[in-house]
Amino acid sequence: MTSLLDHSRGETVGYSFSQSTAAPVRQHGFYPYTDNGGSTLGITGSDFAILAGDTRSTSGYNINSRMVPKVFKIGGEDETGEGAHIILSVVGFAADGNALKERLDAVVKMYKYQHGKSMSVSACAQRLSTILYGKRFFPYYVHAILAGLDEEGKGALYSYDPVGSYEREQCRAAGAAASLIMPFLDNQVNFKNQYIPGSGEGHALEQKKAEPLPQETVKQLVRDAFTSAVERHIEVGDHLQVMIITSNGIEEVFHPLKKD
């Protein structure tokens, strides 16, 4: 049958109708992704981790909704999220983000049912990487950040690319305004390009050492980062959702952002 449709073998004579009538290979017209905009940000301290994100959902120049949270409690009760000890933020394609959140949530719950103890943040971080890599050839189009407290009670933050590469970090910005927020964080959290005055001759000064910041300072940095991002990025705005995880549990607060 295949050779019946194979025209290259048939003799070609100069008839007007003897040109090839094979159908051209057609491209698939359906693109399964979209970008829902928004930005997220995570910073850790010595005994806490903060994850924040704006609540705007966009498609193109449209604002879908002003209240679509991007930060989720993982492994807690369904409606309230009570009892969770891990938080996840997802930014990019929101439908993939939701699917990813629900899968990780199910994994963390199953772990507790099967082992009778909560999943550690480092184990959850590895599992999230495996979930993302499992869809290596049809990825979840999201930039995920996972946060919690490690075995020593220190703030733990893991950031991911869409196919599961991950790294533990002190701070990370993701999403539409990541390029606006991340340099600010480099300077204010990791003290990049900050030098100790009078510590050397001329320009050979000593770098200011990065050290864990107090919670109040970090909260203010998060709010400053977003108020600045809102000024310069049209896909960021409406409300700022902030989750703070400490040994006392998870605290969630919303702050207003500009709605223009």
Added chain:
Amino acid sequence: MNHFPEAWGRPRDDVYGAYNSSYLQTSGPKTHTSSPAVTGTSVIGVKFNGGVVLATDNLASYGSLARFTDVKRLRSFGDKAVVGFGGDVSDMQYIDRLLESIDIRENYSTHGNMLNAKNLHTYLAKVFYKRRSEFNPLWNHVLVAGFDGEGEPFLSSADLLGTTFSAPHLATGFGAHLAVPILRRVFPDEKPIEEISRDQAVAALKDCLKVLFYRDARSLDKYSIAVITKEGIDLKENEQLEGQSWAFAERIKGYGAQTN
């Protein structure tokens, strides 16, 4: 001369030309579901004190042809929720059959609790997301209206990619550009939905439908409107737009044959 068996009994290629196999798909994926055929335009919805209103016009277009002028695009689910469909009409009818079978199954079940609008929206979003992940999308953008588990008014959107969002007022398609700004002006974010009466909500939707009929070329002045309250669903499917004023049309210059 071709003596191969696959050519036996066939007209000679060198005389009659090669067999036209262009209508046989020889390669590539299935493509007939990767674009919509007969489509419905905008769906608009608003929450008010004690319920939700949803409206669509009664047109199904075939490209730019106004093909079917009596298509009901609001479908009620039991007496609890209404789904408004935009996009492909055959996919709408398929989803409607799905919902019908669920409704029957739920009614025969012994647990006695019915699916509310929120459950229905979650289900639809998952159907959409599964189908887009199989590269065989259901080409619709729907609004789901009714009540959530707490008995609060519920209005949420789901589209062919599985993207979901919820807001006090929503519109799909052209309505996202034309109706949402009107609704945001009449019912600003500061105004709680408890201060919006049923009559105000219905009047606002009628205004939006009128503006859509003025400016959306694939729209109709016959429409359906559903008011969902605790008392039940009030669905009117053969409404006529009233109070049109085309006086503004005379002042529009610069289109078509007349260019000055």
